[in-house]
Amino acid sequence: MPGRKIPVVNISERPTGDSSVEHWQPSNGQQAADGLESESRRKFIKKSAGLSTASLIGTAALLTGTDDAKANTSWAEHFQGNYRLMSDEEKAEAIDRLEKRYSMEYGKKVTVDGTDAEEGVLFGYALNIQKCIGCRRCVKACVQENNQSRGDEQEIEWIRVLKMEKGEFTQEKLQDGYPADFGIEVGGNAYSATGVVLEGEHYYQPDKVPEEDSHFMPIACMQCEKPPCVKVCPVRTTYREPDGVVVVDYNWCIGCRMCIGACPYWARRFNWGEPNLPREEMNPKTHYLGNRPRMKGVVEKCTFCIQRVRHGRLPACVEVCPVGARKFGNLLDPDSEVRRVLARKRVFRLKVEANTYPKFFYYVD
């Protein structure tokens, strides 16, 4: 597209001046969030003054500061019910337990939010594929914000950016099929997976973005209104929240991976091993249904940064995007940015034939 102005960002030598992008940290929002600390969470903690046996054991152990503390809190965790069906007291207890365990494990004060969905809110997302430069800052910011496992052994990313190349339909290539010379790497494992997608590939490693003759299509959980993953879950550990976010109760998941099979967008990730989350990188501002640290053997996925958006903040990927390709808001509010995009731009959804009614929209200007 001649004449289109897009910022060129060198990935290998990052400029230092660009504060909004380069110094993006999940903790940036924490000071702001402190003020916003949820009323309901405080209520939960107050309510948990009437302690149950399980949490009493945990607390007693915590006070003595022995190693048994962790064992006792996780022991109680083993017997908790499904979050959605818990009473307010039980929720408060579960949250309290988790806060203690996480604080101990990560050596800092970790909060677990339990804020419920707000009435009259249905979250929606819009992504301008014309603007995306494929820098994958959203991917990195998401990992930092949402406490995904990192490192070579198990690297979990909720967002994948598909790179598509121009020129696939030129005269010389018409008979080749597409992609002609991709996908010959054999083997690999969960986190050094090999192979290449039909329409675009997501393992590209450019020196600079945007790459010439390429365009990009980031994907993540589409937060479907008719989510096939929810339907297949044998224990209802994954469900749709009233504000439209599809969440997972990590403590209830049995790891059967039916939902991974059912998702048409390949949006779900499995903790094949114990997640690797370094203490210093851990984001202590968490939500029970969102970015709290996960355990091995459970499924996870994008939650639109539930820990942020339920307090009026934007998802990390929206905040970090250097070209403003990502828009977020309340679909029920006619003045929200996302509604304005839907009203004015050329909008489409991915894989409409799957009949899942995503709340993640793509658009071009």
Next chain:
Amino acid sequence: MNPVIKFAVDYVLYVLKGDAKYYLWLGFLALFIIPWAYGNYQQLAYGMIVTGLTDQVSWGLYLANFIFLVGVAAGAVTIMFPAYVYQYEPLHKVAVLGEMLAVAAVIMCILFVLAHMGRPDRLWHMIPVIGIFNFPGSMLAWDVLVLVIYFILNLVGGFYYLYKKYTGQPLNNKFYLPLVFISIVWALSIHTVTAFLINTMPARPMWHVGMMPIRFISTAFAAGPALIIIIFLIIRKNTAFWIEDKAIDMLSTIVVACLSIALFLTLSEVVTELYHPTEHSAGLEYLMFGYHGLNNLVPWFWGSLFAMLAGWILLLIPSIRKNYTLLPLICAMIFLGIWVEKGMGLLIPGSIPTPIGEFTQYSPTLIEIFNCLGNWAIGFIILTVLLKGAIGTLLGDIRYAK
């Protein structure tokens, strides 16, 4: 002493005793438990990361074996149906052996499901009342339900029959026959629901076909009796219990008939998918021909097809079908062919390419293979013991003495 307790005691004492061959066989099977224990320890300690599974191919060998064994469990009905619906006497006499096979196969299914789960410690989350059983929404919940009921039907039916033989009392047909007939219909349901488990996911186009249940049932009713024929011939050779030629001939006829249907359905699917291949055919094309050098599964597909086709042609010839030296070999070939067809030929390519079109190959790790072999070995130990007990009762070696 209460005759029920006496039966249990006599039964246990009988199955513990055996000749050298019996102990050698059980000992051989028990050897597989050592690597199995190691593999299970690794998987429980470090998680599923010790397997070859990935986010791209997240269902592998464990679930493939599960699906195949549901078929074997259902295949036991190839004894029950002729025995009770057609009153076919040669099979009627040995029908209880089919129930024992069903019981052992369902136990193996459970072992494989446990191996597949990321959090086996949370299995109780599925138990109604204390957990949440997403019924009727989740197909997996349906599958658990039909399998558990099938297990109970066969366990109760089989041991009730044996107990009555033990005491020498006549069967209460008002109790026993309904059990048998429900179990016959139920056998169809377990493999049907298992087919629905994977074919109700449009995100996986290769599985999203309406003929999946009937394909499952036709292969199950070929693999099941193929295994039963082998077992019957082993029993004939090694025990005092005689199984008539007619029983074996009936089963080999069922294998041929069901294999014909299975091969026909495979052919129909290949033609439908490949005449004008679309995105829907990507999995099958990858399976049959590979994709730009990614061809792990290609030899398995053609090998399995060859085994099924060759077995079918050979069994069509009556003289070969009645040659009891060749028959078990052909049956073994068919059994293995169908095992490959369910695993490498269906379950694994269903995830390749992924919903976003990525081709990732899957190879099981040694730990997965250890765990699978161990599960099979445990299953065969259970099957051997159950069959020995059943034969002992039928022979009158285990008898009620007042």
